Amino acid sequence: MDTPLREPTFLILTALAGEPLHGYAIIGEVTTLSQGRLSLRPGTLYGALDRLVDAGMVEVHRVEVVDGRLRRYYRLSPAGDTTLSEETDRLRRNVEAATARLRDRSRSPRAVPRTVGGVA
């Protein structure tokens, strides 16, 4: 699977980093993780899950029927775990680099550009 992961993919994998979840729970977790910015719809979610299963990053854990509704639980596979860890490290390094630059900038006074060709 290509990296960097797109945000919805990253959040689906993050949602599954804990206990196995069914589709409805994954949608809720992704909404929570994104602080309400991202609201997956089932059509999009199951398309993504199918591709993640095909890529070997997610696997089906178990199937249950609750209140007459079929629920398939998904969990992160070892390969998915590795990809999510590597992607998280990459993002962390980027955040640390950006934070350091911003901190340095706020400490040093901003250089005033010299006027070229002004009145001597």
Added chain:
Amino acid sequence: MRDLERRYRRLLHAYPLGYRRARGAEIVGTYLDLAEPGRRWPSPADAIDVVTGGVRERLRAAGAADLIPGVRLAATLAFTTATALAGIWTAAETTAGQVPWVVPTFGPFATTGIIVWTVWLLAAVVRCLAPIRWTRMTIGLALLLSAAALPVGALAGLPRPPLFVLVPQATLGLLALAMPADPPRWHRLVPLVVAPLATLAAAHGMVERNTPYRSGEWGNFLPRAGVALLLTAMLTAAILALRHDTRGLWALLTLLPPIGLLGLYPLSEITADLVGASYPDFQVATATAGIVVILSAVTLTAAVAARRGARPARAGTVTAAPTAGACPTCGR
């Protein structure tokens, strides 16, 4: 809830049969979990989601999953072309006063098309400022107004743009609905830059030539716009192909119907010559449009079949038709 479940199951026919049998209960269950109590009909957004998911799954099953990003690229090019044309027709609408003979007008404008073109230009602004659903709603409104121009024109005796103008615009609009939600910022800005430039260039050209909108000015612009779109799509396909990216080729194939319909008038003239008609009348133009759409569909189907033959789909763990190395959410 039973009604709602039945209606979701009916919508689920957008998915291939095998997939529906394997996953239908799970998907419908999730929609029902998300539905608020008392709801009896799927929301429009859910209905679009089910149908889009079904089409995506059918394409994956056909081994043509990379058609989806190609369609998204084609949608972006179609939207830019449509807004540029809307700018050109806005300029053309103001040349009503130049018509040397007395024809009905729509106030200071040539036809009721000014309303449609204004909504199209508004869509270019909305694209820059608002989420994709607002752009889609604005395009949908433009499509509705385009369709309404025909009966309103007939009933109220108001002049409307020619079908040679409305039909390719509507085709571009339908394709533009598939635009991606989160493109790079400059993708959003392109239509907003291109549309005013097209308006100014068209207004300047029309004043110079003194040829008004309703006496055939559209005949000059449409084939040129078709050629420009074709060349842009071919150039994009060639550049992306150098990077081993097939999106551009799929985009080119997807754009064939609007490109053909932009050239409908010269193509209808050829058909008229072939069938011995003195000019491309309504029947000749309709038949030509039908041939354009059928040939485009056959070309795209043949390309998908060739792709399937080159890369047979394999069975996945949960379902079928994987896309190795692609983004799970968008297929890219």
